[in-house]
Amino acid sequence: MPPRLRASLPCLTAAALLALALCPAPAAAEPTATSDTPLALTPPMGWNNWAHYMCDIDEAKVVANADALVATGLAAKGYDTVTIDDCWMTKSRDADGNLVVDTDKFPHGMAWLGAYLHARKLKFGIYQDAGSLTCERYPGSGSPEGGGPDHYARDARQFASWEVDYVKMDGCNLWVPEGKTKEQAYRDAYNSVARALRDSGRDMVLSASAPAYFQQGEWGGSDWHKVIDWVGETGQLWREGRDIKVYNPAAPATSRWSSVMGNYGYNRWLGRYAGPGNWNDPDFLIAGAPGLTAAESRSQVGLWAMMAAPFILSSQVSELTPDGLAALGNTDLIALDQDPMGRQGTVVSSNATFDILVRPLANGDRAVAVLNRSGAVRDIRVPLDELGLDSCTVEAKNLWNGESRELSDTLTGTLAAHDTGVWRLTPHTGCAEAVPTGQIAGRGSGTSAACADGANTTGVGAVVMAACTGAPDQRWTLGRDSSLRLAGACLSAGEEGLVELADCSDGRQRRAAGQSWTPRRDGALVEDASGLCLTAPAPAAAPVEPGTPAERLRLTPCGDHQVDQAWALPV
Template identity: 50%
Template sequence: MRVSPVPRPPRRTLIVLSAAALCAAGALSATAAAPAAALPTAPGPAEPPGGARAAAVYPNLTPKPPMGWNNWSYYMCDINEKIVLGNARALVRSGLAAKGYDTVTVDDCWMLKKRDAKGNLVPDPARFPHGMAYVGRRLHEMGLKFGIYEDVGTLTCEKYPGSLGHYQQDVDLFAQWKVDYLKMDGCNLPTAPGKTKERTYHDAYRAVSQALVKTGRPIVFSVSAPAYFQYDGDHVWHQVIRWSSETGNLWREGRDIAVEKHSGAKKWASITYNYAYNAKLAHFQRPGRWNDPDFLLAGDSGLSAQEIQSQMSLWAVMAAPLISSTDLTKLSPAALKVLGNRDVIAVDQDTKGVQGRVVQQGAGYDVLAKPLKNGDRAVALFNPGGSARTLTTTAKTAGLPKAGSYELRDLVTKRTSRTTGKISARVPAHGTVLYRVHPLR
């Protein structure tokens, strides 16, 4: 979804962050704060749309949140074969691929402006002189998966040929190229006569979903539909998320994350904004079906070490896809340490497959808790404000069972301590402390 990543005031308050903190981050103006909305109280699984809308559920191809790399946020349209394969090699060389970052996705602008005489999409020979099947082969030789971008409309967001009228033809071509992951955007989709915008999007994404199944190739399907309804009111937005969770494996719910050309302040505002809308949608996620608040920016210029660690920790506790979008060939040791932290990755990839929820809020801070497979809980203390503060919660608030004591492991510093129930830390500005909490007998 190609819209400015600098947040405009939402129609709802998503997670209560203090107006001062959000203003400091550039997320909203002093006059734009909306009344606080209640946290969701219905934690059940997403409900499929009924009646004529019901369709076969797309195969569950992602038992854990997807991980990998996408070029868009860093390179945008400045993309070519050398850049893609160079970043792929960096994934392997850095050890990130071995830690789960295994899908390399080529975003918009990879094709020519016109289809060929048979109606097929044509890779831009100047950008990809060996073609996309070659890119896929090279990625597979590295032990990686191959992702590609298209759009359900007449044109992609950058005005390249969209798939409307060619859904089966295009996904058959992707299957021929051995594509493993399809990101399907929703720009330039005209509302069909006699249909609402929501029904038009539903039918388009359902058609792509069915076409993908017909290829016989297991292709992870990333749905962008909800991002086009974020400001159409919660009822419609949530309905789109519900059917997206049946149509595909993951779905972009809202605004794009910031891009490399933006300032550090705008990037931090974008991270906090995307965190806020995603955290409120935990009740839609279920194991194997993932809310997607967009890319990780670790490695981008302008962000502090605390900010990139916060994004990684928050995305992990929310069981979000961990998809980096930066220049991995120039990744700093500090950024590599954040992206490659096995303990934080383990929280994201936990096989229980549950998105963490906000369990406590105060003026300008959030506490999130995520149940883990072995009975532990991940607990994140998030301070989006401009000065350090001590944040405190309890094992009971985090949903842990009663125990004589608890082991706290800070997943960033690796320090371990014990507590009888109090969970507390001094959290720096724009920081997040992420604990793994284990009840002791």
């Protein structure tokens, strides 16, 4: 939804959130250019130079890649925003305070380049930094260290005069004034950036990098969660973490797979923040570029599509492999990424070998992806009831080869090493509405993820945090009655602040029994009767006995973006 509306939403009930997830939403019309126009109603698509060229960028390379987007047909399929990253300017501003284009690199200037792109029905993107210097130490838009005037408004007007459509705003070298926290300083800076762009007289999509400067591992710290929660008030998409591994021309065969998995890893838990006009961005697509196999390229495209992530290439487009180009240009995967409901897919089952993701779609279909993390060919078998489709017959379309088949019980197939299968499931008439089913993930040891587990314990009814296995003892369903169920029992408030599995109560008694739960947008799960939040146990300094109170989930007062109170739920 548009960021200007999103901030005013109240906490929703579990039933309301589930209805939002499962009810179809109409496709949005292409907006007209007004100051109140909601931008980026679907994830942006295009190209950026950084992960392939870094600072070795110039007008000829930008033009060549823009022309290649058109020639390959990728532009016509939606890859239409061409963005120049850092190092395009000189090291100092002019006497009036304006940014100066490096004319050795860009002899025709930026207004000319914007016109060139627009003439080819492409959009023009440019890089700046919210700090005083960019990451490569060119002039930034922010205040100098120690304080002083910023250049947010001036730079926004300059970009508007060049007819820029998209601004990537990095966060290096940002001054933190005395008396403010780093998180507060970034919030102030990015709000200033957003205001400057709004006041510039031209609609420009803002890609905000603020969260990336707070990332601490996969699950993150409190400030990281705070920044991700407010950044959508400023921009339409945001980088939450580390950069994708850049191409190394001296060692072009170096694998980049672990980098893809790392960026997927931190992004996969953040679906609650995504929706039309707001997108989690795990960084560039490098599918088809050196460092990924054909299967790995398919995996990146498939996983990014399931996560409603921006499809922004960073490669030499003319040198993409045929397999990579086929994956990037797959119209079914593009349609999945661009689904107008804008709901990010969720990991409903994970273990050391497989991740299974599910994504509700605008027309009532459900997309499912299975990632094979292993280095070997694997057979897969996924019962439909584990995807929330109980007693249902579906038409399952393989989005890689276009083949469809009718299924009434189990999705099966074979996946190559590091490959990801993606299917679109269309329920037949008479199917019951899908029920969100799968794991409830939260903070595990350190900053990694773990899963709420209700069976592998010695304590009767105990619910603990355990390594995610995808087993039945971690397969929860989210009821429209605000219950959280596992194996027919309900998650309940127990004695001494612990939670437990107990027989489910009916109707109005559910709240009194401590079995009514409301998910908040920040990831907290509130037990309605007490107003307390579900809290993961603190990482133990030494091993503890399974099922002991030290390992069990409990209810504690709700904090401010506490990482042990943030949960990723099935959809």
